[in-house]
Amino acid sequence: MRRELAAVTGAEQVGPYTLLRVAQGGVDAGVPGQFFMLEAPGRVLPRPMSVCLAAAGELAFLIDPIGPGTRALCALERGDRLHVLGPLGNGFRLDVERPLLVGGGIGIAPLPFLSAALGSPPAIVGFRTAGHAEAAALLPQAEVVLEPTYVTALLPDEPHDVLACGPEPMLRALRRLAPAAQLAWEAPMACGYGACYGCAVEVGGELRRLCVEGPVLEGALVQAAA
Amino acid sequence: MRLLNASGCLDALAAPDVARSLDVFVTKTITPLPREGNEPVRIAETDAGMLNAIGLANPGRERFLAETLPRLREVGVPLWVSVGGFAAAEYAETCAALDEERGVEAIELNLSCPNVDEAPESAAEIVAACRAATRLPLWAKLSPSAWDVAAAARAVEAAGADGLSLVNTLRGLALDERTLRPRLARATGGYSGPALKPVALAAVWACRRATGLPIVGMGGVRSGLDALELVAAGASAVALGTVLFADPAAPARVRAELAAEAAARGFGQPLDARDTAHAHEPPLSSEQTTLRRKSLQTAAKATA
Numbered sequence A: 001m002r003r004e005l006a007a008v009t010g011a012e013q014v015g016p017y018t019l020l021r022v023a024q025g026g027v028d029a030g031v032p033g034q035f036f037m038l039e040a041p042g043r044v045l046p047r048p049m050s051v052c053l054a055a056a057g058e059l060a061f062l063i064d065p066i067g068p069g070t071r072a073l074c075a076l077e078r079g080d081r082l083h084v085l086g087p088l089g090n091g092f093r094l095d096v097e098r099p100l101l102v103g104g105g106i107g108i109a110p111l112p113f114l115s116a117a118l119g120s121p122p123a124i125v126g127f128r129t130a131g132h133a134e135a136a137a138l139l140p141q142a143e144v145v146l147e148p149t150y151v152t153a154l155l156p157d158e159p160h161d162v163l164a165c166g167p168e169p170m171l172r173a174l175r176r177l178a179p180a181a182q183l184a185w186e187a188p189m190a191c192g193y194g195a196c197y198g199c200a201v202e203v204g205g206e207l208r209r210l211c212v213e214g215p216v217l218e219g220a221l222v223q224a225a226a
Numbered sequence B: 001m002r003l004l005n006a007s008g009c010l011d012a013l014a015a016p017d018v019a020r021s022l023d024v025f026v027t028k029t030i031t032p033l034p035r036e037g038n039e040p041v042r043i044a045e046t047d048a049g050m051l052n053a054i055g056l057a058n059p060g061r062e063r064f065l066a067e068t069l070p071r072l073r074e075v076g077v078p079l080w081v082s083v084g085g086f087a088a089a090e091y092a093e094t095c096a097a098l099d100e101e102r103g104v105e106a107i108e109l110n111l112s113c114p115n116v117d118e119a120p121e122s123a124a125e126i127v128a129a130c131r132a133a134t135r136l137p138l139w140a141k142l143s144p145s146a147w148d149v150a151a152a153a154r155a156v157e158a159a160g161a162d163g164l165s166l167v168n169t170l171r172g173l174a175l176d177e178r179t180l181r182p183r184l185a186r187a188t189g190g191y192s193g194p195a196l197k198p199v200a201l202a203a204v205w206a207c208r209r210a211t212g213l214p215i216v217g218m219g220g221v222r223s224g225l226d227a228l229e230l231v232a233a234g235a236s237a238v239a240l241g242t243v244l245f246a247d248p249a250a251p252a253r254v255r256a257e258l259a260a261e262a263a264a265r266g267f268g269q270p271l272d273a274r275d276t277a278h279a280h281e282p283p284l285s286s287e288q289t290t291l292r293r294k295s296l297q298t299a300a301k302a303t304a
Helices: A068-074 A111-117 A132-138 A168-177 B016-020 B061-075 B088-099 B123-131 B149-158 B194-210 B224-233 B242-246 B250-264 B286-303
Strands: A002-014 A017-023 A035-038 A047-050 A053-055 A058-063 A081-088 A099-104 A123-127 A142-146 A161-165 A182-184 A200-203 A206-209 A216-218 B002-005 B043-046 B049-052 B079-083 B104-110 B138-141 B163-166 B170-173 B188-192 B215-217 B237-240
Touching (some): A002 A132, A035 A058, A047 A058, A047 A068, A053 A111, A058 A068, A099 A168, A123 A132, A132 A142, A161 A168, A168 A182, B002 B250, B016 B061, B043 B188, B049 B170, B049 B194, B061 B079, B061 B088, B079 B088, B088 B104, B088 B123, B104 B123, B123 B149, B149 B163, B163 B194, B188 B194, B194 B215, B194 B224, B215 B224, B224 B237, B224 B250, B237 B250
Parallel strands (some): A099 A123, A099 A161, A123 A142, B002 B237, B079 B104, B138 B163, B215 B237
Antiparallel strands (some): A002 A017, A002 A081, A017 A058, A035 A047, A035 A081, A053 A058, A182 A216, A200 A206, B043 B049, B170 B188
């Protein structure tokens, strides 16, 4: 992991989300599914964000403004600077034969980088509204469903290597249908590098730090909240 | 001047380089039995700090001694082991076990975790039990919640403590802005971060006046100037806590800033600023004023 002061190169609206682009500088983009801790201006703690796109000397993060930290990140403008720390955690394993990407809501965030690494495999993404679904434009070959239809409705019958990120009920449903799926989970984190024990989740009956063991876990069930 | 981490704010095995950038690594608190810790959600940021309710997650004494401690020795930074328990005898047993271990420089007694039920004994009773169990230096980590932290400091000094770690977190509560329900699964948690700095300064200042013990000051340190202020209040070493979560490079930065801030004020080294805050004599409290008036009256009567 490496911490750098990175310059914002752009911030674009994608539906209700913001795609925040920063100069990559000397940091490694990491593997799809890994994340960075982004300094949230005016806040005490940074926020964990998976890499959405990594190309042309830029790292891009897709951010949903749901709280004071993410709102501060979404308000950044070209030329602003912020500390980035990463890459952190374990990403997706890329040696898969028949990849199928599945995302739900802001869980689409790591999939564009993953898609690029895997040669644009098929993808299914689900959203609450048509506005949120504008984010599907970031992901090639994406089939889109809107609530009340769920991504599981489009899962093909033939076996695939499922790589997914999204809300907990979606990941649980996917694991029932594809027990070996690689699933990217989420938990509140203070540090992202194993120091705070804040992101402990129940994995196979034991509390483990998601930032160290995950966020991508293979064939494991996670209980992220009591 | 030594820079430490606050217990529970760094894992030297997950981030050995960060540990090596400190002068001392303080472990997460070890209890006799393994503890998974509290249910998630365990942390919540607030406007001026953060709450944690980790709940002393640790592998337990036996596994710590057999598996963790040997690996910590390999990191190559002096070790302090934070010891916790639910009775004085539990603390003392762990101290006795550590007494025979190589590579442990000191023991910090966590007498003030806000996220678990406390031992029935007082801090002084726990320190006395541990004093009888080990020759290692004992640092008593006290809560800033006590109305008179200086009284607690005097009590642990009398019981045989070698130093004070000031301060632990304060108990706090954060609510979800939408549901107005507690954000932490355990509802309340330990409040740390920038908001804690004035509380830490007050505790260090009061304990420095009350005891002769050396003090590791901690609470809300983000910059070298914050560290220098704790030294001015009476600390002889400083620990970093919440800032490590946001910035694992904080030790080197704080150290450099500390030297510069001390030099800018004419101090040859940071420790030369120690006790600067004590040049200020506060006015007498109303109680002291009453006592002084009475003694003056007595003296006047005697003269008459």
